Amino acid sequence: MLQVRVKPGVEDKIRGFFPWVYKPEVTGYSKQPKKGDLVVVRDAKGGFLGYGYINPHANISIRILSFKKEEEINIELIRRRLKEAIEYRKRLNLDSDAYRLVHSEGDFLPGLIVDLYGDYVVVEFTTYGMNRLREWVLPALVEFLKPKGVYEKVSEYASSVEGLEQRGEVVYGHVPEEVVIREGDLRFYVNILEGQKTGFFLDQRRARRLLRDMVKPGDECLDLFCHTGAFALHMKKAGAGRVTAVDTSKGALRVGKKNAELNHIRGIEWVEEDVFDFLRVLRRARKSFDIVVIDPPSFAKNRFAVEGALRGYKELLLTSLKVTKPGGYLAVYSCSFHVTREHLLQVLLEASKDVKRQVRIVAESFQDLDHPWVLQMPNTLYLKGIYAEVR
Ligand SMILES: C[S@@+](CC[C@H](N)C(=O)[O-])C[C@H]1O[C@@H](n2cnc3c(N)ncnc32)[C@H](O)[C@@H]1O
Structure with a gap:
């Protein structure tokens, strides 16, 4: 895996579990990275700091997914994190059939937002690196959630910051233009295809x-x-x-x-x-x-x-x-x-x-x-x- 060194002093915040490395904090690579490459982050002396992915052109260059040496980034890690995110929501009393299933860094999956609207899933990739992992993410979501449809999007903002192509498309099953969700004793139409954010x-x-x-x-x-x-x-x-x-x-x-x-x-x-x-x-x-x-x-x-x-x-x-x-x-x-x-x-x-x-x-x-x-x-x-x- 590609190795990245950071400036002396930067290791303190990473050892304190802050998962972002900014572009000026990077001092060198083992070879020139491409957008979305998986990397090992090392301190100025070569000590291990974490595993993440890189976008050398973005201001937030590296997002760390794991701070543990034994926890490399692979399909098992992504599936485990998704399962943990699902399990956490199961214990909440949200009184709604619509909720955020993956909240990016908040669920230790930087660059990934997943919202559930009843039987439908909206997946938003906000970084190049997470977008490169979509082949691990999407089949796992279909397997775990058994939805009727999955809609995938990249927002205009993510596209401008990360250089990803802006898009919005149904990638699994069927997604109607409007879905009805329940929140407490009320029901709401959510326009997944055209609405703001992921719809609600x-x-x-x-x-x-x-x-x-x-x-x-x-x-x-x-x-x-x-x-x-x-x-x-x-x-x-x-x-x-x-x-x-x-x-x-x-x-x-x-x-x-x-x-x-x-x-x-x-x-x-x-x-x-x-x-x-x-x-x-x-x-x-x-x-x-x-x-x-x-x-x-x-x-x-x-x-x-x-x-x-x-x-x-x-x-x-x-x-x-x-x-x-x-x-x-x-x-x-x-x-x-x-x-x-x-x-x-x-x-x-x-x-x-x-x-x-x-x-x-x-x-x-x-x-x-x-x-x-x-x-x-x-x-x-x-x-x-x-x-x-x-x-
Ligand atoms: C954060 S959302 C509000 C969410 C809403 N309270 C809810 O719970 O669904 C902000 C809204 O402000 C609207 N908006 C933005 N600028 C506005 C302006 N200057 N005047 C009126 N509405 C505006 C947008 O169209 C958007 O629907």
């Missing part, structure tokens, strides 16, 4: 459950960045009165309306508009709500974008606080690792001072249990939610 924001399941506990019968609720209406439907099911759900995506709203029909839910107003503009409209009309949910897309894909992202949050929070009734709740989320919980709290603190509204934090949430994160790798904890009572 599974990571917010716990947050939706938590928010239901905060709804009083008749509450007027605002679901900003609603996508296909998961928060809106859960709030309505918990007894909310008028619910307003806002998103710019026509496709997501179309599915949202179908979701409401599927669950025999009436009383959700679907608004196709930019949230920033819509909040200004609400403010001018002096409308206010008992519960306001702000679940935006990732405003910061890297650390250089954090400042701009925080300006966006500040603007959202300033107006959202104003449209929250006294005693009402505001829930705000960040799905970017770079925009931390501390950032959210700081921006909320500043905004509350500016609009002269006292705020009390009543809860916090993180990505749900099927998206485990690794202590040694803080990047794997990406989703945070703050729940504030606005006085």
